[in-house]
Amino acid sequence: METKPLPSVAEYYAGKCMFITGATGFIGKVLIEKLLRCCPGIKTIYMLMRPKKGQSIDERFQDLLHSRPFDKLWKERPDFHRVLHPIEGDIMEEKLGLKDRDSKLLSEEVEIVFHSAATIRFDEHIRLAVEMNVKAVRKMIILCRNFKKLEVFVHVSTAYANCDRPFIEENIYEPFVEPQKIIDALDWMDDDMLSAITPKLLGQKPNTYTFTKQLAEYLLYKEGSDLPLAIVRPSIVGAAWKEPLPGWIDNFNGPSGLYLAAGKGILRSVKCEFKAVADIVPVDIPVNLMITVGWYTALVKPPSILIYHCTTGSVNPFTWGEMESIVLNFFKKTPLEAAFRRPNVTMTNNSFLHDYWVFVSHMIPAYLTDLGYSLLGKKPRMVKIYNRLHRTLGILTYFTCQSWEWTFNNPDMLKNQLSSEDRKIFYLDPRPLHWPRYIENYCLGIKQFILNEDMSGLPAARAHLRKLRNIRYTFNTMLIVVFWRVLIARSDLARNLWYLIMGLVSKFVKNFWITSTLRH
Numbered sequence: 431m432e433t434k435p436l437p438s439v440a441e442y443y444a445g446k447c448m449f450i451t452g453a454t455g456f457i458g459k460v461l462i463e464k465l466l467r468c469c470p471g472i473k474t475i476y477m478l479m480r481p482k483k484g485q486s487i488d489e490r491f492q493d494l495l496h497s498r499p500f501d502k503l504w505k506e507r508p509d510f511h512r513v514l515h516p517i518e519g520d521i522m523e524e525k526l527g528l529k530d531r532d533s534k535l536l537s538e539e540v541e542i543v544f545h546s547a548a549t550i551r552f553d554e555h556i557r558l559a560v561e562m563n564v565k566a567v568r569k570m571i572i573l574c575r576n577f578k579k580l581e582v583f584v585h586v587s588t589a590y591a592n593c594d595r596p597f598i599e600e601n602i603y604e605p606f607v608e609p610q611k612i613i614d615a616l617d618w619m620d621d622d623m624l625s626a627i628t629p630k631l632l633g634q635k636p637n638t639y640t641f642t643k644q645l646a647e648y649l650l651y652k653e654g655s656d657l658p659l660a661i662v663r664p665s666i667v668g669a670a671w672k673e674p675l676p677g678w679i680d681n682f683n684g685p686s687g688l689y690l691a692a693g694k695g696i697l698r699s700v701k702c703e704f705k706a707v708a709d710i711v712p713v714d715i716p717v718n719l720m721i722t723v724g725w726y727t728a729l730v731k732p733p734s735i736l737i738y739h740c741t742t743g744s745v746n747p748f749t750w751g752e753m754e755s756i757v758l759n760f761f762k763k764t765p766l767e768a769a770f771r772r773p774n775v776t777m778t779n780n781s782f783l784h785d786y787w788v789f790v791s792h793m794i795p796a797y798l799t800d801l802g803y804s805l806l807g808k809k810p811r812m813v814k815i816y817n818r819l820h821r822t823l824g825i826l827t828y829f830t831c832q833s834w835e836w837t838f839n840n841p842d843m844l845k846n847q848l849s850s851e852d853r854k855i856f857y858l859d860p861r862p863l864h865w866p867r868y869i870e871n872y873c874l875g876i877k878q879f880i881l882n883e884d885m886s887g888l889p890a891a892r893a894h895l896r897k898l899r900n901i902r903y904t905f906n907t908m909l910i911v912v913f914w915r916v917l918i919a920r921s922d923l924a925r926n927l928w929y930l931i932m933g934l935v936s937k938f939v940k941n942f943w944i945t946s947t948l949r950h
Contacts, residue, residue: 439725439852444471447539447579451521451570452546453477454494456681457586457667460717461544463499463674466510468855469721475513476536478547480520480527491516498879499674521547521566526573537576542724545570546586550683552637552825556628557616563642564609564649571654581728582658584720585650589665589709589741589836590829591643594634599837600737602651602661606633609645609652636828655735660727663836664716664740666829669872671712671863677875678713685710685753688826690876691819693761695771695898699787700823702777702830704751707743709834711860712868716740718856719841726844738844739836740858748865750830751777756869764874765891767883770812771795772898779831792816 443465452458454477465472479487494500495511503510517536520527528536549562567585574583592598612631615624628638635641650659668686669679679686685708691697719740727736742748754777761773778784793816800810845859877883883891
């Protein structure tokens with residue numbers, strides 16, 4: 431008996447109502463844009479949103495609609511926003527802060543849930559990390575149990591949830607402490623007590639983000655396995671590969687901040703293993719994976735929770751060392767405006783060398799620059815910038831100094847379930863990704879989308895970089911002259927060598943002047 435082929439992804443999503451958390455985040459924006467553009471039959475997308483920084487949810491909704499990812503939709507389908515409905519709520523609040531009428535509306539209509547809201551700060555205090563990444567998951571489980579038409583619940587985790595293991599399979603690993611015990615501790619421990627025991631709780635985990643993400647997965651397994659669940663684990667989510675715009679990025683997370691600091695000439699040393707794999711995945715790949723995972727889970731109904739790794743290192747590895755030359759060469763040809771120094775970064779896994787370069791190339795210039803600002807009556811800022819940069823470097827060192835291997839079975843299985851047309855539309859295989867071109871687009875995206883620098887300013891930026899180069903050469907020459915003059919006063923050999931060099935330079939200049947005169 432022949433198996434009936436599955437409907438296409440767009441056919442499945444036609445007429446569906448869905449609920450999305452984290453809609454205003456990096457992944458959320460790309461997810462909504464892709465759904466609306468490639469699944470035009472969607473009935474409704476409800477988005478959980480909270481007032482933030484003095485903005486109402488309506489104001490935040492308008493900012494979302496007019497962000498760069500939606501430019502194409504405004505041209506092709508200007509009424510797309512009618513499908514989108516913001517609902518006021520907050521994952522930190524009891525029952526997600528939903529009003530009774532909104533809870534009832536969702537329970538009656540929602541069929542598909544994408545949960546990507548979380549704190550992604552690596553150094554978040556454990557109380558807030560547990561509240562947002564663990565307790566919020568329990569609230570989502572309780573909410574989804576009331577959805578009468580629920581077909582699939584896709585949870586976004588991280589590939590580093592189990593980073594204390596070098597080889598990570600598509601399994602849910604049991605943490606050494608029960609999530610409930612951590613949740614209970616929040617009730618009676620104050621922040622100081624929690625901070626004191628955090629290192630012990632983390633064990634081999636590098637930060638509260640990876641720790642709480644593993645707890646969340648286990649909580650889903652223990653308390654939500656009766657729901658149609660699937661978990662997507664992306665690694666370091668970077669700028670877009672193809673969609674919505676090549677190189678589009680809207681944050682400084684992950685490598686984006688490092689690229690920016692390198693382009694500005696602020697970053698001069700990174701503690702890094704040159705051959706370690708930089709497991710960056712373009713944002714459009716996890717988004718396509720989320721959409722197709724929702725499609726597959728709802729239609730096939732797997733008997734257990736399937737985990738989908740969304741990584742690049744196992745199938746298309748690219749190292750931090752390979753990345754270095756591409757980033758520096760790009761920013762030398764296409765410099766950022768008002769660079770502090772010419773781009774130049776040293777990568778080393780040696781702590782002593784790294785600390786030396788941080789002192790010489792970061793802190794000394796920072797203090798000298800701030801001294802100059804103070805003398806000119808301006809507010810010092812470079813030391814503050816470098817202190818912030820060093821905190822970021824310290825957090826990322828764990829990930830830049832080692833590599834992991836993830837199994838890739840379920841994404842490959844899912845790819846084979848898609849029709850040839852859907853494989854093109856919802857591409858989720860990183861093997862064809864050409865890293866040099868992608869990294870260059872990433873750097874260009876930082877210039878255009880984060881810094882809002884126009885390409886018309888490129889000649890001035892290049893002229894500024896040439897000026898910085900001349901200043902550097904002049905300064906180095908002065909240092910050499912002073913150094914030699916000090917030696918000349920004490921050494922006959924150095925004095926004779928100095929006179930010889932100056933004589934040769936004088937002859938070269940004289941001959942060059944005579945030749946130029948005769949030509950004219």
